[in-house]
Amino acid sequence: MAGPPVFAGEQKPAVRPSPTIxxxxxxxxxxxxxxxxxxxxxxxxxxxxxxxxxGVAGSGKSTILKMALGLLKPDSGKIFVLGEEITGLEExxxxxxxxxxxxxFQESALFDSLTVRENVAFRLLEEGQLSDAxxxxxxxxxxxxxxxxxxxxxxxxxxxxGMRRRVAIARTIITHPEVLLYDSPTxxxxxxxxxxxxxxxxxxxxxxxxxxxxxTHRLQDAFTMGTHYFDRAANQMRPLPAGARVGVPMSFxxxxxxxIIFDGNLKSLRETGDAYIREYIS
Amino acid sequence: MELLxxxxxxxxxxxxxxxxxxxxxxxxxxxxxxxxxxGDTTQQADLIxxxxxxxxxxxxxxxxxxxxxNSADTLKRFGSLTLIGQLVSLGMxxxxxxxxxxxxxxxxxxxxxxxxxxxxxxxxQIDAMRALGTDPMKKLVTPRVVSTxxxxxxxxxxxxxxxxxxxxxxxxxxxxxxxxxxxxxAWQILVFQDVFxxxxxxxxxxxxxxxxxxxxxxxxxxGTQGVGRATTQAMVTSSILIIMVDFxxxxxxxxxxxx
Numbered sequence: 326m327a328g329p330p331v332f333a334g335e336q337k338p339a340v341r342p343s344p345t346i347x348x349x350x351x352x353x354x355x356x357x358x359x360x361x362x363x364x365x366x367x368x369x370x371x372x373x374x375x376x377x378x379x380g381v382a383g384s385g386k387s388t389i390l391k392m393a394l395g396l397l398k399p400d401s402g403k404i405f406v407l408g409e410e411i412t413g414l415e416e417x418x419x420x421x422x423x424x425x426x427x428x429x430f431q432e433s434a435l436f437d438s439l440t441v442r443e444n445v446a447f448r449l450l451e452e453g454q455l456s457d458a459x460x461x462x463x464x465x466x467x468x469x470x471x472x473x474x475x476x477x478x479x480x481x482x483x484x485x486x487g488m489r490r491r492v493a494i495a496r497t498i499i500t501h502p503e504v505l506l507y508d509s510p511t512x513x514x515x516x517x518x519x520x521x522x523x524x525x526x527x528x529x530x531x532x533x534x535x536x537x538x539x540x541t542h543r544l545q546d547a548f549t550m551g552t553h554y555f556d557r558a559a560n561q562m563r564p565l566p567a568g569a570r571v572g573v574p575m576s577f578x579x580x581x582x583x584x585i586i587f588d589g590n591l592k593s594l595r596e597t598g599d600a601y602i603r604e605y606i607s
Numbered sequence: 608m609e610l611l612x613x614x615x616x617x618x619x620x621x622x623x624x625x626x627x628x629x630x631x632x633x634x635x636x637x638x639x640x641x642x643x644x645x646g647d648t649t650q651q652a653d654l655i656x657x658x659x660x661x662x663x664x665x666x667x668x669x670x671x672x673x674x675x676x677n678s679a680d681t682l683k684r685f686g687s688l689t690l691i692g693q694l695v696s697l698g699m700x701x702x703x704x705x706x707x708x709x710x711x712x713x714x715x716x717x718x719x720x721x722x723x724x725x726x727x728x729x730x731x732q733i734d735a736m737r738a739l740g741t742d743p744m745k746k747l748v749t750p751r752v753v754s755t756x757x758x759x760x761x762x763x764x765x766x767x768x769x770x771x772x773x774x775x776x777x778x779x780x781x782x783x784x785x786x787x788x789x790x791x792x793a794w795q796i797l798v799f800q801d802v803f804x805x806x807x808x809x810x811x812x813x814x815x816x817x818x819x820x821x822x823x824x825x826x827x828x829x830g831t832q833g834v835g836r837a838t839t840q841a842m843v844t845s846s847i848l849i850i851m852v853d854f855x856x857x858x859x860x861x862x863x864x865x866x
Contacts, residue, residue: 391734394738396734396737396738416737416742417742420740420741420742421740423737423738423739423740424740427738428735428738430731430734430735431731432730432731434730434731434732434734434735435732435735436732436735436736437730437732447739447741448739448740448741451642451739451740451741452740453642496739
């Protein structure tokens with residue numbers, strides 16, 4: 326799934342994306358107020374794959390996600406989402422594409438004046454194409470996926486941090502997007518709640534085969550995703566035997582000083598000789 | 608705080624005006640393309656209009672009363688106390704009603720809009736809205752602009768009425784002016800240009816209040832401190848603009864219709 330590892334200085338030039346590539350960054354650069362944040366970032370996300378992007382705070386991880394959704398425009402380079410180049414699209418043209426791409430924000434970004442039901446149903450209510458009964462059914466289905474059906478009439482302020490994150494996931498998956506973007510979904514959560522969130526991400530990956538981009542600074546979350554699978558019969562995440570881990574559609578990228586210095590699978594990450602990466606993952 | 612060179616400061620100001628113009632223009636252009644948010648507009652009209660009613664009634668009433676008290680002594684000196692109804696009526700309808708109502712609405716609503724939208728920006732709710740395929744300009748800004756313009760028009764009429772009534776009560780109880788005479792002179796003095804001027808102003812003031820409030824809200828940066836700053840700036844800027852626009856509209860109307 327995740328091609329061979331690519332190291333800094335070896336990044337490939339932009340090519341037309343094939344149908345198996347759901348997201349591609351080609352030599353993307355962006356800066357804010359005279360400070361260059363990302364410089365020539367290139368990577369690809371294949372269909373059904375989950376790519377975890379690591380980096381220290383302020384390295385531009387969240388900016389990558391916002392650019393992938395067209396919320397921010399790069400200064401240079403090209404971004405392809407589901408085969409379409411989005412860098413030149415106007416805001417109005419991006420709305421249709423955003424139906425097919427979902428994002429879970431770092432702090433959940435739930436609408437605090439709306440109930441959980443209204444938050445989860447927000448997109449469906451805005452589109453106005455489904456009846457109230459159909460919307461209710463979809464809301465229940467999405468909330469049942471994150472096991473929070475009982476919170477449907479509550480407000481975000483009445484939920485814990487972990488519950489808010491799960492409601493945000495329900496809001497994102499209600500329209501069954503083809504690509505999911507997770508912005509530090511476990512940031513600021515306790516280990517038990519973090520594990521619940523990671524289990525949901527693995528469930529989404531293995532049950533729906535959704536392509537996902539996960540940015541995080543928590544290595545253990547991504548490693549858990551790379552070493553576990555979701556057992557549908559038992560309805561829980563289980564560890565994979567060491568020999569079966571190669572088949573997991575999971576890849577890893579590391580950001581440093583605005584560049585991607587590593588892009589590859591778990592095996593190549595563990596075997597890398599780069600001193601910075603070795604220190605980072607140790 | 609970082610010191611800016613005069614050139615950078617000027618560039619920043621020009622950019623702010625440019626950004627504000629874009630927000631103001633898009634708040635109007637969004638009216639002509641779907642989707643239209645009637646529910647949100649009605650909700651905002653309720654919050655802005657009915658929510659502002661008590662302060663508008665009270666400030667209008669006491670402004671009219673104060674105007675009557677201040678005018679009475681001067682008018683008495685010239686033996687023209689019977690003209691007090693005309694003076695209060697003209698003062699309220701042409702000037703004080705729209706301006707006082709505008710300033711009250713700016714204090715209550717421009718700051719409210721800036722803090723609400725600013726909080727949504729810093730908690731990424733605006734980004735979430737865009738990510739969920741909804742245009743925040745159409746969903747948040749246009750309903751606020753439409754409802755503020757619409758409700759300020761009627762709030763000003765209410766303020767004018769209570770101002771004239773306040774002046775009437777002061778005139779009748781403190782200065783012995785005949786109540787019926789007060790109302791008939793207050794009514795008869797008003798001509799088309801007075802009413803036109805008095806009702807054109809709230810339309811402009813409403814637009815200023817809502818667009819300034821929304822502009823500072825969606826431009827808020829820097830967490831809760833940034834939201835606080837945006838709230839203050841929205842109130843101060845909209846109040847100053849109301850007074851400035853009031854001067855120019857009055858001058859323009861006088862030029863068009865005569866004194």
